[in-house]
Amino acid sequence: MALPKHASPLERVWHYAYLVICALIFLFLIAPILVIIPLSFNAEPYFTFTDKMLSLDAEGFSTRWYDLLLTFGMLEPxxxxxxxxxxxxxxxxxxxxxxxxxxxxxxxxxxxxTTLGTIAALGLSRPEMPGRRAVMAILISPMIVPIIITxxxxxxxxxxxxxxxxxIPYLGIILAHxxxxxxxxxITVTATLVGFDHSLTRAAANMGADPVTTFFKVQMPLILPGVISGALFAFVTSFDEVVVVLFVGGLDEQTIPRQMWNGIREQISPAILSVATILVVISIALLTVVELLRRRSEKLRGMSPG
Structure with a gap:
């Protein structure tokens, strides 16, 4: 928000101090990512910046660790x-x-x-459902309970x-994730249903539509951005999770986070930083998609101009 022209000197000082504080907090949160990305291009097998990297010498940078992601474990690399x-x-x-x-x-x-969560959100969004708060608390408890306990x-x-x-391969991990x-x-589908006009479903029922047709023809198109957003969050949660895999995964069910964990324990290699960089890029892309879907959902529900 722009500073008004009639702001007092004290208000101007606080405005700029507020911007500096926000920038420092953002830098504190983003600094680990900013460090990982250049280190993944380190030509030496170190987790620190070399003299050549600090002097921006081209010989200090290499994609050898990204290539190692393809060759590690091959019979004839x-x-x-x-x-x-x-x-x-x-x-x-x-x-x-x-x-x-x-x-x-x-x-x-x-x-x-996504299937089970959407069904649960549809039920929780109905005001006549008994014990909604208790059921909601139970269903979202995996977010609150420490993952090691789960x-x-x-x-x-x-x-x-x-x-x-x-x-059945992967069954245990799939159910856990x-x-x-x-x-x-x-949470995402419920937030989308907050602004949903339930008179549309009643109108569809009055015109002879059965509940399944009403859901797919009326409700689903309007809540689809929330469903996709929730699916993306669920996928990222599964893609980044390591603790559950360590407990219930088999030896032939190595995931990327578990492979990174094993790499840290067995052999320290900057290839782990290369994987982390790729995961950061994927996460940024998914968050961008979520934001675009959120804006689309607001437009469909008439909550934002345009």
């Missing part, structure tokens, strides 16, 4: 990079395997969390039912 080389990378490179696992787990857990509980629960013997993602879907 030095072979010519033809179709057989890429087949070797796809089948054996550990970071690629972790990426495939993360995408598979994130996709199915997001589908499950992971421990899931570990003992899965052990008691023998889920590892069911023969869906549990963690459902609260995000409920």
């Amino acid at each position: 030095e072979a010519p990079r033809d179709s057989s080389w890429w087949a070797d990378a796809w089948a054996n490179a550990q970071w690629i395997q972790a990426t495939k696992n993360s995408i598979i787990i994130g996709f199915f857990s997001t589908i499950l969390a 992971a421990t509980g899931l570990f003992f629960f899965y052990s008691s039912i023998g889920i590892q013997d069911w023969g 869906a549990t963690l993602g459902i609260p995000f879907v409920i």
Whole structure:
């Protein structure tokens, strides 16, 4: 907000002090990301800035750690990079395997969390539902309870039912990540339903539409931005989660965060910084999509001009 012309000297001092404080807080929050990105291009196997990097010498920068993401674990990493080389990378490179696992787990857990979370949000949005506050508190509890407690509980629960013997790959992690993602879907969809005009559903019912048709033809198009936003949050939650995977994941279910954790414990390599940089870029892209969907949702509900 611009400073008015009639502002007093004290108001002007506070205005600029407020801007400085906000800038310092933003720098404090963003500094770890700003440090990780250039360090991922370090030509040396260090987690610190070298003299060549500080002097902006081109020899101090390299993409060798990004290349290591493709070659680590390959049978013949030095072979010519033809179709057989890429087949070797796809089948054996550990970071690629972790990426495939993360995408598979994130996709199915997001589908499950979005479906269940949207259904729950629709029920919680109805004023006649009894005990809405208590049910809401229970459903969003995975956001509040420390993740280590949730992971421990899931570990003992899965052990008691023998889920590892069911023969369904990734099932335990998918269900666990869906549990963690459902609260995000409920919150975003519920926020979208706050401004929803329920007279539209009553009008559809008066014209003979059944509940399923009313949902897909009337409600879903209007709440779709909130549903997609919740799905994105659920996917990011699954994609970045490591504690639950450590507790309930099998040896062949390495995800990107778990691979990063193993890399920190077993061999310190700047390749971890390369992965972190890629994840930061992906997160920024997803947050941009969420913001665009939020603005679209406000326009559909008539809450913003234009």
